[in-house]
Amino acid sequence: MADSIELDFRNLKQYSVFSGQIVAVEATNPIGDALYVNQIFAKAYAPSASAPRLESKINIFVAAGPFTALSNTLYQPLWDLMEKIASDEPHVLILVGPFLEYTHPEVQNNLIRDTHQEFFEKILTRIMESTKKNTQVVLVASNRDAHHEPIFPTPEYAVFNKKLLQNYRNLKLMPDPCILDVAGLKIGVTSVDVIKHIGKEEISNVTGDRLGRLADHVLAQTCFYPVYPPFEDLNVDTDLWEKHAFFDQQPHVLILPSDMRCYCKVINECVTLNPERMHKHAYARLSVKPALGDKWNSSNISCEIVKV
Missing domain, CATH: 3.60.21.60 (Purple Acid Phosphatase; chain A, domain 2)
Incomplete structure (x- = not known):
């Protein structure tokens, strides 16, 4: 099983995470058993599709x-x-x-x-x-x-x-x-x-x-x-x-x-x-x-x- 480490969100004013979500975090690890998260980066939208070619409504x-x-x-x-x-x-x-x-x-x-x-x-x-x-x-x-x-x-x-x-x-x-x-x-x-x-999985x-x-x-x-x-x-x-x-x-x-x-x-x-x-x-x-x-x-x- 892959190693895992606990994320501690107490320093964040707002957060919304769920099981399976891919995120990047900026955190400190003062005592080795948990990452104290200062910032979370969870939004990596795909580029928008090109404008539609509609001729009428x-x-x-x-x-x-x-x-x-x-x-x-x-x-x-x-x-x-x-x-x-x-x-x-x-x-x-x-x-x-x-x-x-x-x-x-x-x-x-x-x-x-x-x-x-x-x-x-x-x-x-x-x-x-x-x-x-x-x-x-x-x-x-x-x-x-x-x-x-x-x-x-x-x-x-x-x-x-x-x-x-x-x-x-x-x-x-x-x-x-x-x-x-x-x-x-x-x-x-x-x-x-x-x-x-x-x-049902979200912690926020x-x-x-x-x-x-x-x-x-x-x-x-x-x-x-x-x-x-x-x-x-x-x-x-x-x-x-x-x-x-x-x-x-x-x-x-x-x-x-x-x-x-x-x-x-x-x-x-x-x-x-x-x-x-x-x-x-x-x-x-x-x-x-x-x-x-x-x-x-x-x-x-x-x-x-x-x-x-």
């Missing part, structure tokens, strides 16, 4: 699973949202799993008649049938889906119904985490509740905006999941994590779905949001204006969390 809707109440598998909140999608016709709809949460009572009690994969594909078919062709539908996988790989990073969903893929060219299946590129607008997405996981002496601070840790570590050791119900493949969980450019938008309170905040010029959970009838709407010349900033994006 685009509208993006974002919703995160679970998509149905714990008491049933009727998916009413999702179908209510799809009615809204059909009428508003956003350019992009991002749906972040899980679609069939493995802890759902009907999954646990084996009450679903179809196989989990068939059940998922029926939901997907209905989503695509109720979407106009000019809305790009992006599904981001979740390790919490009963029909999918219980590992993080998580590969994109498999669809065995080839007709479904052939009929709907406006469907994109993405892994978790991923960075979407919409005409140069970079949107980072993960389905893992990293905000909650960091929050800071007042103010806690949700913003937790989201800032993700950007400052340039990693979709910087917590180590990982949360007990998250199976992290460390090789895949090293390969896929980091970003070398800061996205324009960062989507971090969480059980914690919904928010939409600008952090280091990145629009960061938690759309909350669709089973609570909540989703996010983004409206993105083109840059004037090459002058891009976060105010080009407006964001609201709304109820359906």
Whole structure:
């Protein structure tokens, strides 16, 4: 096991650290058993992605699973949202799993008649049938889906119904985490509740905006999941994590779905949001204006969390 030494923060007025965080410290070691920290350096943001090449305003809707109440598998909140999608016709709809949460009572009690994969594909078919062709539908996988790989990073969903893929060219299946590129607008997405996981590990002496601070840790570590050791119900493949969980450019938008309170905040010029959970009838709407010349900033994006 690698040698470790205790960090003593008593000389610091403010700090916020968590397990797995990479930091640099300026400290003294007067008696050999602890580092007395005078300064901590924890922010090493990635360079921002280039300005998007949008020619006109685009509208993006974002919703995160679970998509149905714990008491049933009727998916009413999702179908209510799809009615809204059909009428508003956003350019992009991002749906972040899980679609069939493995802890759902009907999954646990084996009450679903179809196989989990068939059940998922029926939901997907209905989503695509109720979407106009000019809305790009992006599904981001979740390790919490009963029909999918219980590992993080998580590969994109498999669809065995080839007709479904052939009929709907406006469907994109993405892994978790991923960075979407919409005409140069970079949107980072993960389905893992990293905000909650960091929050449970954080040791801090800071007042103010806690949700913003937790989201800032993700950007400052340039990693979709910087917590180590990982949360007990998250199976992290460390090789895949090293390969896929980091970003070398800061996205324009960062989507971090969480059980914690919904928010939409600008952090280091990145629009960061938690759309909350669709089973609570909540989703996010983004409206993105083109840059004037090459002058891009976060105010080009407006964001609201709304109820359906």
